[in-house]
Amino acid sequence: MVKFIKTHDLYSVIKPLLYVSKAVGVAPFVLEGELKNRRLRISGPAVVYSVLVLLILLGRQISLIREIYLFDLETVFKTAAVIETVTYSISTSGFALMFLLKRTDMYKILHKLSLFDELFGDMERSYNSALLFLIGQMCLHLVVVLTLSITVSSYVGLITFIDFVGRSATVNNLPIILIVDTQLFNIMLLLKQRFFAVNLKITDHLNENHNTFSIRPRNSKVAISLITQIPKVTLMDSSFDLPCERFQYLKNLHEFLCDISELVNCTYAIHMLLNVILKFIAIVFNIYFRLLRLLKSDKGQYSDDVWEWVMTGMLGWYVLKLGGIVWACASTAREANRTAVLVHKLLSKTRDPGVKEELQLFSLQLLHRKVQFTACGFFPLDFTLLYSIIGAVTTYLVILIQFQLSFANPKQNGTVSAVLPVSTSSDLFTPTLPP
Template identity: 25%
Template sequence: MNSLHKDIRPLYYLSRVMGLAPFSFIRDAESGEESIDTNFCSNIGGVIWSGIVFCVMIAGFIYTKVRYQLDTIMHPGEAVNNAFSFPMNFIIALVALINIFLNRTKIPKFFDKLNFVDVKLCKYRTKNCYIYMDVIVVLVVFVLTSYDTLVSEKGLVVIHDIVYRVAYLIGLITVVQFCKLVQLIQRRIEILKKALCCILKDTSYNIKNIRNPESDVEMYSSTKPSIEVEELNILDLRIAYNNIYEASKVVTDVYGFPILLLMIRTSIALVTNVHGLIWSPDSKFHHSREDFASLPVWIVTFLGMLLAMTLSCQMATLESREIADIVQKLLLNSLTNENLQQLTLFSRQLSINKIEFTAFWFFTVDLSLLCTILASATTYIVILVQFQ
């Protein structure tokens, strides 16, 4: 089984249940290799199921707009949630379902490019430890955020709340899918960095011995032979980096718009829920006391989603910047004109084809974005508290 496919298998099954995987894995009978099949006819069952989930989300969105009317006295944060956040949750689910269906043919391209890197740099790979924390986190968060549904009133409202949690789960899985693919890219960047570090170590060792020709010949001969720079072929490393870069573009193409909507929805919900927690002791809003009891869980969940998206992208970006630093060191230690030329081109390639992840090309997803969101949220909360 392909190691990449093995790494995402549990998340794939969870996504399949939620209609977010209208494709399947197929194995070649002769070679035993596994690939992704995105053919419409062979995945008709998954496509139909995605359509059913899509229709349920539309029904939930319509009922949400009918149910939440702003004609009663309610907490300001609750009013914003009813008018914006709850419908937005269904919109995100609908966009995620449409987006993954329209871009399903890009998923195999992503894995093909990372597989190329694995084959090209197989000697530097380390064995993966398949601890499926992503699926565990999704299930735990889903259970914790379902508290207010368990204490809500009976009847049709409970059905709506269940559908709402399904919509929220689709958004949560979209975040986990995004973070998982970014993590796979980060691992390949680490492999490439390891290969470059071997070249740097070998080059520095050779230069040291060239500058010290009177060193002990016996000690030099007894040392473990180093890998020649030419054998590692810097051109192959450039090709590997290009595949990693193109894989990162696929992630932005497939998940850019859903991530943009998730960022907007999560940021606004974070402000309204923190403000709601401050207002919760007010006796005027006793009708939603059970909802207030779950606010800390929702706040932690929203913060966790923002942190997961921004931190995973930040780590991958930092790894790629370290590659640029190593290439610059190699330029200083280059022994041959051929290597100097390839390293110069590699340095230019790194400066032009920077690995970064954006929310539909509106802004870069990294820790600076998280700081901006938290600073803005704090400002809005302080302003709202002044009007309390």
């Protein structure tokens, strides 16, 4: 582990993402308090800044959409480009608006995750790995964006590239889209780490490793009544020497994590829905644009395929990020539901009546607290979604290509051959490349 990275609590892990989100205007919070006793607070000036960013963003989206009315939709290719631009504008505006409206719920999620760490007391060793993983993601995003930007600007020229950035819906909305992806991915991983920690305690007892099956809350002043109905019991008074007490505590901790999962699902439901729709449309149309170029026998005004390689890289990035978010949601739900398997294994092995009774109550709770992440209830975010997307992408590509072929008459063929060589990106503006 890198020694110069010091993490004291959960807020040390999320601090890089918090600062970037604040700069973009989607995190109206301030971090206050001393180390190991820090809390987020919704800040009035930060909320005002977020509102100003939202208004500027909405104005920019309206400007981009107004340009569509000046766009002659004479081919399926151009119509597809318009649809993709509108999707980017609506999705990004929805992201920013929901971040502002759901700011209280976002605060509650982080506060409850931090509270769980205090109650569980054995999460410090996971902080460094979580922070390094977050920094790695942010560096990867930066490297990809810089690589694509340098590649395009070196080929088309800096002035043309700046003009392209000003007109491109994809580039204009990229910062907020990256923030959404990174927040979703890392919140899921934080939840997964904590479900795994609870499961690890159960596994230790299952393997009869009683030396490691211990619970040491970090803050002895936090009352257990925060997460359970047991009255007048504090962590200072509870040594958890008896296995039944430990399982009772783990049961309440698991229920607390299930509550956090429901809050995450409620808070980010619209984000997840818009995110999947955005990436689905981007993948469909990018594959469609690349197929149109691939099927042409000449290169038109292009001397090489630099722009095509850039857009192919963007396509791969969309696929990777969609797969990453689905994997994070699915793996977190799987880890949460794995607790039931461990409890039933332990239930069949134990002979202690008190432990057996507590495990039966735990099993009953798990039966009614299944963790699943959905996009506003429309579809679950698991690997079946990827299978459905593959089938849908294939279907829509066939439809789009059939529509394109329906223009197969001399006049429209001439129009298409004049358009396709010089416009092979999904944006409404494509720089004029040198011959």
